[in-house]
Amino acid sequence: MEIVDAWERYARGRTPRRETNASGAGTWLNWTQYPDHGPDESILGELQGRTVLELGCGTGCNLAHLATLGADCIGVDIAPTQRKKAVDRWDHLPGLTFHTAEATDYLTHTEGSFDVVLSIFGPVWFTDPERLLPLVHKRLSPDGMLVFSHRPPTAGIQPVGTLREARAVTRWDYDPAEWSALLTSSGFEYSEAEVIPPPEGQEAGTLLVRACA
Template sequence: MEVVAAWERYAQERTPRRDTNASGAKTWLNWTQYADHGPDESILGELQGRTVLELGCGTGCNLAHLATLGAECIGVDIAPSQREKAVARWGHLPGLTFHTAEVTDYLSRTDGPLDVVLSVFGPVWFTDPEQLLPLIRKRLSPAGVLVFSHKPPPLEGREPVGTLREAKAVTRWEHPPEEWSALLRSAGFSDTEAEIIPPPEETGTGTLLVHAYA
C-alpha cells in the first residue's frame, strides 16, 4: 500500500528521541517542532485515570509521558516499525498500548469513550477533516478534548487545501486557525481555541496549536 510505504520510509529516516530533555527529564510532551519549547501537557487538563488516544504516536515518546502521569494511553500509527520501536522503548510502562492502523479505520472499528485525543504534527494534518473530525467527536466523552498541532500554512504560495501530491500520506490540510475552528464546529465540537506559538528564534516558523472541546 503506497500510503503505508510512504510513512514507513519516513519512520526509517527519523532520528531517535533523546534519552533526556534539557531539564534532565526522561519523559516529556513536546507540541512544537523545536526541542524544549512551547507548552507542556498541562493544556490537556487532568490526566490521572483518563483515557488518552494519540493519533500518529510514532515511537510513543509523547504518549509515554502521559502514561507516567496516570493516564490510560493508546497510541495509533500507520507505520508498522513505529509500533515495534514504541514497544521496545516503552513497553515496560503500565497503562500504555500501541496499535498499527490508519486512524479513520481505527476509530471506525473500535469503541469506548475517549477523554483526550491528541495529534502532534500527525494525522489531523494529513487526513481529510470532514472524515476524521466527526469520528473523533463521536468517540469523545462529554468532557473530552481534542488537541493537535502542526505548522501553520504559508502566507504566500499556499497550495490548495487537500491537494494530492505523491500520495495521500503527504497530503496536508493546511488550514489557518479560523478555518479549523469552523471545521470543528461543523463536526459537532462546542468550543474551540486556536493559536500560533511563536518560534524560539525570530527567523523560525511558528506552530499552530488547536483545542476543541466536546
C-alpha cells in the same frame, strides 16, 4: 498501500528522540517541531485516570509521558516500524498500548471512548478533516477534548499541499478560522487556536488547536 509505504520510509529515516531533555527528564511532551520548546501537558488539565488516544503516536514518546502521569494511553500509528520502536522503548510502562492502524479505520472500528485525543504533527494534518473530525467527536467522552498541532499555513501556498518527505500524503494546511469552522460543523462545541512563536533564530511557529466535544 502507497500511503503506508510512504510513512514507513519516513519513520525509518527519523532520528530517535533523546533519552533526556534539557532539564534531564526521561519523559516529556513536545507540541512543537523544536526540542524543549512550547507548553507542557498542563494544557490538557488533570490526567490521572483519564483515557488518552494519540493519533500518529510515532515512537510513543509524548504518550509515554502522559502514562507516567497516570493516564490510560493508547497510541495509533499507520507505520509498523513506529509501533515496534514504541514497544521496544516503552513496553515497561503500565497503562500504555500501541496499535498499527490508519486513524479513520481505527476510530471507525474501536468501541472505546476517550477523554483526550491528541494529534501532534499527526493525522489531523494529513487526513481529510471532513472525514476525520466527526469520527474523533464520536469517540470523545462528554466534555472530552481534541488537541492538535502542526505548522501554520504558509502565505501564498494552496491550502492542501504535499508532505515533502512522503509525497503520497496530502496535507491540510488550514488557519485557525478554517479549523474553527470545520470543528463546529463536526459537532464540537468550542475551539480555540494559537500560534506558538518559534525559538530565537527560527522562522516557523506552531499552530496549536484545542476543541471540546
